[in-house]
Amino acid sequence: MRPHFDPGFLAGLVFASLVAFFLVGPVILSVLAGVTANYQRGILESGITLAWLGRVFELYAPTIALSLGIALATLVATLLLGVPVAYALAKAPGRLARLAEEALVMPVAIPGIATGLALILAWGAVGEFRTHWTFILVGHVLFTLPFMVRSTLAVILAAKLPALEEAARSLGAGFLARFVTIVLPNASPGILAGSLMVVTLSLGEFNMTLLLHTPFTMTLPVGLADSYASMRLEIGSAYTLVFLVLLIPLLVALQWAADRATGAPRRP
Amino acid sequence: MTTPIRLQACGFTHADGTCALQPTDLSVEAGETLALLGPSGCGKTTLLRLVAGLARPDPGGCVLFDGRDVTDLPVERRNVGMVFQSYALFPNLDVAGNVGYGLKIRRVPPGERAARVARMLAMMRIQELAHRRVDQLSGGQKQRVALARALAVEPAVLLLDEPLTALDAKLREQLRVELAGLLRSLRITAIFVTHDQGEALALGDRVAVMRAGRIEQVGSPHEIYHRPRTRFVASFVGILNLLEGEVADGLFRLPGGSLPASGVAPGPAVLACRPEQLRLDPSGTLAGRIAAAFFLGDRTRLVVEGAAAQPIVVETVAAAPRPGEVVRLAAEPGCPWPLPPA
Known part of the structure; x- marks a missing residue:
């Protein structure tokens, strides 16, 4: 018996591989440049080194730390603001609540640079705020809050929480008790997916932060741009590697959480 | 555990002005099972929600438990047991967690709580399901868990919203018999909503037939069937x-x-x-x-x-x-x- 051969499958495989290379190829090149001793002479001739990575940490450690700090602070803020808002929106009937939902998406639809400008117009003259890292935090919260609300809201609506809450009430649970024992646990897949999304977006946000930052409040992507503009190519490339190492686990976790939140079947 | 219920001039109007229930008087005796029967949209679920405290009657309406005015008490303080049409089991808790939820809220000590949960599971014959997740239960099992959860808190009254509707015909018949036995043996005041006349006649000590936000007739199943007071009752119950x-x-x-x-x-x-x-x-x-x-x-x-x-x-x-x-x-x-x- 001859092995089954499907030309359609082979063509698909070749095409998919080409697209994947087209997408990932430049990134791989950049990452390789980050561990190449001398890019001009090439990786084969000059050899592999971790020295550039060391230089990145030397130069940008505060930037990386600040970025992680802002991402965490953004997460805390969006949790405290976004979860109650999603809960309130899920409970509120009528057009006003739907309008509020739409209004929350606005910052996503507006280019980051425009939001950044608006923030500078509104707050730029207020004391030391302009130069404080919390100024960037405000921008990031504004940008990421809709994702937290949307993600939590979707799960709350799908979980039929109003019915569960009525059941909890009939069993004697007051507001706080049922919020903690019923609402939060049943909304947790959405909250988790939203949290990962918020951290990922905050770490990667560039457009708005470029405008909001000062030399003392530089974040990861802004630092990346800075390193490409003012350092050796190898340092910028090593920076890319650092960035990827931080972000890729988050993206994988995000995908996993999103699958869990939407109840998508687990892949074997 | 036997509490008589009285409703005085209880009406309900939605926020948009549509009237779901005309001002209604109704009394349910201690230990009695009353069936609220009627087509969908007749106001029977609204009436049940007023008794539960999940909705407030229009001004002038009054709900009495054992002669005490509970109109201003929200559902969480009325001590009612409720079985919902969709069961509304908590997906984040297992079967024992669901049944024990009301006891936990009432701060019953863990040891006593576990004993009472075990007793409830035994009564519903679902002991082996104690640590099962609720999304792994069949329709009939969910129904039993919902009943056990509602009864675990030893409620003053038991309220059931279409408790058997979500089940297939064979299981419905079986659980109807079980439910009838349970209600008799517990002697708990119970109100249940149904659109199934067979269920109402078989389970209710008395049946209230409703139409368009009004009770057309309240009587024993025999009276409802053989001496219908309105043409609607005559045609809605049985073949005529x-x-x-x-x-x-x-x-x-x-x-x-x-x-x-x-x-x-x-x-x-x-x-x-x-x-x-x-x-x-x-x-x-x-x-x-x-x-x-x-x-x-x-x-x-x-x-x-x-x-x-x-x-x-x-x-x-x-x-x-x-x-x-x-x-x-x-x-x-x-x-x-x-x-x-x-």
Whole structure:
């Protein structure tokens, strides 16, 4: 018996591989440049080194730390603001609540640079705020809050929480008790997916932060741009590697959480 | 555990102004099971929610538990047990967690809580499911968990919203029997909502038939079936034959003959009878032709044409005649009876 051969499958495989290379190829090149001793002479001739990575940490450690700090602070803020808002929106009937939902998406639809400008117009003259890292935090919260609300809201609506809450009430649970024992646990897949999304977006946000930052409040992507503009190519490339190492686990976790939140079947 | 319930002038109007329930008076005696029966949208679930405290009656309405005014008490402080149509089991808790939830909220110590949960699971015969996730339960199991959860807190009254609707026919029958036994043995005051007349008649000590936001009649299942007070109740509960004819000389004259009609004023009339109030009888005074026969297992439902203007439904437990055969019908005493006013 001859092995089954499907030309359609082979063509698909070749095409998919080409697209994947087209997408990932430049990134791989950049990452390789980050561990190449001398890019001009090439990786084969000059050899592999971790020295550039060391230089990145030397130069940008505060930037990386600040970025992680802002991402965490953004997460805390969006949790405290976004979860109650999603809960309130899920409970509120009528057009006003739907309008509020739409209004929350606005910052996503507006280019980051425009939001950044608006923030500078509104707050730029207020004391030391302009130069404080919390100024960037405000921008990031504004940008990421809709994702937290949307993600939590979707799960709350799908979980039929109003019915569960009525059941909890009939069993004697007051507001706080049922919020903690019923609402939060049943909304947790959405909250988790939203949290990962918020951290990922905050770490990667560039457009708005470029405008909001000062030399003392530089974040990861802004630092990346800075390193490409003012350092050796190898340092910028090593920076890319650092960035990827931080972000890729988050993206994988995000995908996993999103699958869990939407109840998508687990892949074997 | 037996609490009488009284509703005084309880109406309910939605925020948009539509009236779901006209001001209604209703009393349920201690330990009694009342069935709220009616088509969808008749206000029966609204009435149940008013009793539960999940909704507030319009101003002037008043809900009394054991003579005490509870109108201002929200559901969480009324001590009611509720079984929801969709069961509303908590997906984040296992079966034991669901059943014990109300006890945990009431701060019952863990040891006593576990004992009571075990007792409830045993009563519902689902001990082996204690640590099962609720999304791994069948419909019937979910129903039992929902009941166990509602009863675990030893509520003053038990309220059930279409408790059997989500189940398939066979299981519904089985759980109906179990539920009837449970309600009898617990002697708990219970109100349950259903659109299934069979369920209402079988489970209710009394039945309240509702239509368009009003209670049309409250009575024992026997009264509701045999002495319906309105035309709607007569036609909604069971099968009803409507006969158009003329009363003269104590006889009700129909196209296919006549039936006795004592105590009915002479002249044109529409009289009613249930299928089982008519029987096949060779010496009967009303003749018709079998149009269709439906074998139901324990009996056969026959549709007889030509006897009256509309086909008549008759049921027989004897060997059924075939379609096309001519049969004669006789009526039970007191049948046909005058229809109540619309």
